[in-house]
Amino acid sequence: MNASKHQISKLELGLLSSLSESYTLLPFMIFSSLLSKDISTVNFFVPVLILYSIERACIIGLRGFGEISNPYKIIKCGLLITLVGAIMMLLSPLYRPLLMISALLIGIGLAPYRAMFTPIYIIITEEEPKLKKSKTFGTIFYLSIMVLTLVFGKNELPLIPIIFFIYILLILLITTKLRSYNLFDNNNAFDSSKRSPVFFIFGILALMSLLILRQYQLSGVSVYMWLTPIAAMIFILVEMYRRRHYRDYSFKTYFVGAVKSFVMLFSLVYHTSVGNTSMAMLVYIAIAVSGVFSGIIKKILLKIGIKNLSNPCLILSAVSLILLIIPNSYLNLIGIVLSEAFANIVSSDANRKYLCDDRYVKEERSLVRTRIQTTGSILEQLILFFIIFMLGEIKVHQNLLEPYATKTPNAEIGALLHFAGLICIALLFLGSVVIVCISNKINKRKEHYYEQK
Numbered sequence: 001m002n003a004s005k006h007q008i009s010k011l012e013l014g015l016l017s018s019l020s021e022s023y024t025l026l027p028f029m030i031f032s033s034l035l036s037k038d039i040s041t042v043n044f045f046v047p048v049l050i051l052y053s054i055e056r057a058c059i060i061g062l063r064g065f066g067e068i069s070n071p072y073k074i075i076k077c078g079l080l081i082t083l084v085g086a087i088m089m090l091l092s093p094l095y096r097p098l099l100m101i102s103a104l105l106i107g108i109g110l111a112p113y114r115a116m117f118t119p120i121y122i123i124i125t126e127e128e129p130k131l132k133k134s135k136t137f138g139t140i141f142y143l144s145i146m147v148l149t150l151v152f153g154k155n156e157l158p159l160i161p162i163i164f165f166i167y168i169l170l171i172l173l174i175t176t177k178l179r180s181y182n183l184f185d186n187n188n189a190f191d192s193s194k195r196s197p198v199f200f201i202f203g204i205l206a207l208m209s210l211l212i213l214r215q216y217q218l219s220g221v222s223v224y225m226w227l228t229p230i231a232a233m234i235f236i237l238v239e240m241y242r243r244r245h246y247r248d249y250s251f252k253t254y255f256v257g258a259v260k261s262f263v264m265l266f267s268l269v270y271h272t273s274v275g276n277t278s279m280a281m282l283v284y285i286a287i288a289v290s291g292v293f294s295g296i297i298k299k300i301l302l303k304i305g306i307k308n309l310s311n312p313c314l315i316l317s318a319v320s321l322i323l324l325i326i327p328n329s330y331l332n333l334i335g336i337v338l339s340e341a342f343a344n345i346v347s348s349d350a351n352r353k354y355l356c357d358d359r360y361v362k363e364e365r366s367l368v369r370t371r372i373q374t375t376g377s378i379l380e381q382l383i384l385f386f387i388i389f390m391l392g393e394i395k396v397h398q399n400l401l402e403p404y405a406t407k408t409p410n411a412e413i414g415a416l417l418h419f420a421g422l423i424c425i426a427l428l429f430l431g432s433v434v435i436v437c438i439s440n441k442i443n444k445r446k447e448h449y450y451e452q453k
Contacts, residue, residue, distance in 0.1 A: 008178065018138040057204070057206045057207035059370055066195045071117070071183075071363050072178060078108070078110060081105050084105050112367070115371075116366070119362060209235070212228065232386075254376035267283040268283055271332075273410065311440070319429065387424065388417070
């Protein structure tokens with residue numbers, strides 16, 4: 001590394017870190033705030049639907065181009081695409097359909113950011129350990145941008161698109177300084193000789209599933225919901241076909257993806273459907289704040305004497321979800337923070353193990369974890385929305401998400417949504433218990449192996 005040349009600062013690395021935390025939630029909030037004034041089918045749900053679905057599908061399908069060999073080039077290309085998307089967002093008041101193009105570009109551009117930033121962050125902080133404190137600045141930037149989005153989201157002036165454009169531009173300019181670290185020996189972005197087309201198939205399946213789910217969630221159209229059990233089964237069969245050698249942290253990563261997806265989607269759907277829209281906006285803040293609380297909770301658990309944090313936090317994350325179905329907004333917020341915080345601890349432990357997993361090249365290990373977590377979130381959504389769909393058909397013979405989609409609150413469906421949430425929580429709790437049992441069994445096998453050796 002040439003330290004005298006364009007050395008990156010803590011603040012600059014913190015800004016890059018902030019996007020790795022907000023790359024999913026922030027664009028979703030921005031498009032929601034921009035479009036909530038006009039909830040027609042074309043102008044509201046299509047851009048948000050495209051953004052979320054494309055982002056998830058790209059994470060899964062990225063590996064199809066080949067084995068990752070240069071995350072820096074992928075990030076830089078992604079940020080350029082995102083910047084063009086931000087420009088389209090700024091121009092959208094002149095021509096409204098540009099929002100759909102903007103959502104598409106931003107979804108594609110930001111999809112690989114976190115997975116590709118992790119190996120870069122590790123290399124930089126190994127060279128300069130003092131830069132590890134930049135994570136604190138990243139969290140502060142992340143929370144500040146989220147608050148700005150909430151405060152100025154309803155403003156008639158295009159303040160949020162301007163802030164987002166400047167934010168992405170600054171990150172792109174800082175990223176160019178990373179060239180002085182001579183990252184990845186200037187390799188190509190992918191090793192095309194190791195392409196794996198099955199990931200394209202998996203990505204297309206994810207895209208189709210999410211388009212169905214987002215159409216149902218944001219427009220109330222339920223005609224394709226009968227396909228969700230088939231999609232869930234195909235997901236499971238494809239995973240089994242790939243014959244991945246599962247570790248206990250693989251199952252935990254699926255669980256984290258499912259919990260995080262359930263917390264956000266169920267909270268937003270429930271509170272918006274019953275007319276508590278102010279609470280729906282606080283959900284975003286609670287999710288953001290949970291990152292700070294996870295560090296505090298981790299220190300407390302370690303002081304108590306709990307060494308293997310992953311297993312107890314797995315159970316506690318599932319148990320904390322119960323607070324989401326209690327009809328009290330304060331308890332709901334506490335439940336969101338606690339469940340997300342415990343899940344973050346599990347995710348951190350799984351990420352640490354994936355980064356040491358020699359089955360994959362170093363540049364690709366974070367992407368593998370992100371891909372598995374994304375798959376867990378998709379499976380959870382398929383189950384959650386199918387349960388909501390079935391309860392509506394059986395109990396009241398109507399679409400339970402219609403109040404959410406049309407922004408016409410109906411407090412009478414609150415009990416049914418709580419029941420749907422309870423079923424999902426029970427499944428997640430059962431899953432957490434099974435995963436802990438599997439983890440304990442694997443650890444005992446390891447101990448027995450080393451004793452014999």
